[in-house]
Amino acid sequence: MKRRITAPREVLSELREDFSLCGKCKLCQAVMAQQCEEPRFWRNCPSGTRFRYEAYYASGKLEIARCLDLVEIEPDDRMRHALYTCMLCGSCEDRCYPVKQMHPLWVIQLLREQAVQDGWAPMEQFSEMLDNIEKTDNPYGVPARKRVEWEDGLDIKNALDEKVEYLLFVGDDYGVFPELAPRMKAVAKVLRAGGVEFGTLGTAEVSSGSALLMIGDRDYFETVAAANTEKIEESGAGKVITADPHAYTVLKEEYAKAIDIEVYHFSEIAAGLIDEGKLKLANEVKVKAVYHDPCRLGRRQGVFEAPRKVLEAMPGLELLEFERNLKNSLCCGGGGSVFFWEPEYVRWVTNERLFEADSVGAEAIVTSCPICVRMFESAASEGKYKLDVYDLAEVIEKAL
Ligand code: SF4
Ligand code: SF4
Structure with a gap:
């Protein structure tokens, strides 16, 4: 049987209290004003600020979840647009939770997962990204042999061939875009200068699955995540470093539920190295x-x-x-x-x-x-x- 990454899986209806009890207080639409002087910066929900209708703020999406749950409405294009222009930035959650103990961000995430399960998402516009992952294990369609070119000239160990203390997980972007390759090289050079013993999975690393999870395709996410967790376990490295916060989040929140790993963001390692001289x-x-x-x-x-x-x-x-x-x-x-x-x-x-x-x-x-x-x-x-x-x-x- 295929190993699951997240078990048990959460479903939208478990957050019924959150989406039913949203008081439309609109606290989630703005920053803490006393911490920010310029009025132009008082709103920081990107989708709400851009499109302005209530549906584009968290409160509107909670209302969509409530009405779908009560089978009062049918999904349509406007709903899809409001749901998928959310940047999952979490600003709404940080405003709402301390006061109301509710989880608007998590409702939006699970609403996307429900939408995918019920077949009204993801939209056609995501098919290229999905095809890319199918064909190349990468959302941008760049094959594995190209994604490791940033390593050229650095003589980086392959963690599947040699035992290393830290596994450096690259993520979906650093090895894909030419402007990012020097930045990834810099990550490796800094770690080496600090005496960190590390290696990568080389061409065996596949998409972190973060982009899939964000569009709500949890089944597909778990497939790619399982491929990575198997390789990480095989490497025997118990500590994983990544410079990509999207990979960091799935490594910490999802992979670490399936395998025994400690996960670090590059900035945490770098700050420690500076501290220790x-x-x-x-x-x-x-x-x-x-x-x-x-x-x-x-x-x-x-x-x-x-x-x-x-x-x-x-x-x-x-x-x-x-x-x-x-x-x-x-x-x-x-x-x-x-x-x-x-x-x-x-x-x-x-x-x-x-x-x-x-x-x-x-x-x-x-x-x-x-x-x-x-x-x-x-x-x-x-x-x-x-x-x-x-x-x-x-x-x-x-x-x-
Ligand atoms: S999501 Fe929370 S902060 Fe936003 S309107 Fe509803 S109750 Fe208020
Ligand atoms: S997570 Fe979505 S709804 Fe919440 S503040 Fe960010 S863009 Fe707005």
């Missing part, structure tokens, strides 16, 4: 940089401090903060697998974040997620904002 930051990195919290790393996993500790230790770097930072952070536009089908809206969200970076006087944005890097870099290349974009690893590499 194992990374010598000799060169100045003279830049006024603002740190962007990736939703899956910050709000979802609570990793706020480690990347800031790294940046505070950088000689010459002036660390700035967004008005919407930490739990108030705005998504970069790359959440929820939305970029696979709604690029104009995604660009609008990314530009909002670039505007905010510009308004705090930043010369550069630093982040620790390959999707955020790609979103920002691509939007900044339009030239409206003069901002460089750095992955945390490449900032460290510059300082070494």
Whole structure:
């Protein structure tokens, strides 16, 4: 029998109290205003702020869940649009849960899973991504032999051939896009400079499944996840490092339920190495940089401090903060697998974040997620904002 990654599986009806008792108080639509001065930044639900109708905020999607549960409505295109433009950024959950103890983000996730099970999702626009995974084990359709090219010249161990202490899990993006390959190389170089003994799964690593989970296709997610967990177990490495917060989230929340692993984000390892004096930051990195919290790393996993500790230790770097930072952070536009089908809206969200970076006087944005890097870099290349974009690893590499 096929091994399950998550057991028992949660279903939408188990959150009936959450979606039935939403009081439409709209707390989930905005930031904590007392932490943010500029009115333009008071709303940070990307879909609600862009499309404005209630259905695009969490409260509307909870109402959709309630009415579907009571069989009062039938799914239609407008409902699908509202559900799949959500970036799963989790801002609504962070506003609602402390006051109402409800889980709007989890309702939205399970509503997507229910939609897939009931056959009204995912939409046609996701078929290319699904085909890509079928043919290449990667959402962007890049085959495994190309995805490992970033390793060229680095002589990285294969964890399936040699025993290593840490397994470096690459994730879906770093090995795919040419602009990300140097960033992945930087991750490996920093780990090596800090004396971390690591290897990768090489061509045996398949999609983390994060994109599948986000569109609600849990069955397919579990298939790819099982392929990875088998290989991770075979490697015998009990500790896994990844620089990709999307992979980090599924490794921590899903894979770690099936196999015995400790999971670290690269920023946590780097902060530890700096703390222990194992990374010598000799060169100045003279830049006024603002740190962007990736939703899956910050709000979802609570990793706020480690990347800031790294940046505070950088000689010459002036660390700035967004008005919407930490739990108030705005998504970069790359959440929820939305970029696979709604690029104009995604660009609008990314530009909002670039505007905010510009308004705090930043010369550069630093982040620790390959999707955020790609979103920002691509939007900044339009030239409206003069901002460089750095992955945390490449900032460290510059300082070494
Ligand atoms: S989801 Fe929570 S915060 Fe949002 S309207 Fe409903 S009860 Fe209020
Ligand atoms: S997860 Fe983010 S985009 Fe989705 S409804 Fe909540 S705040 Fe809005």
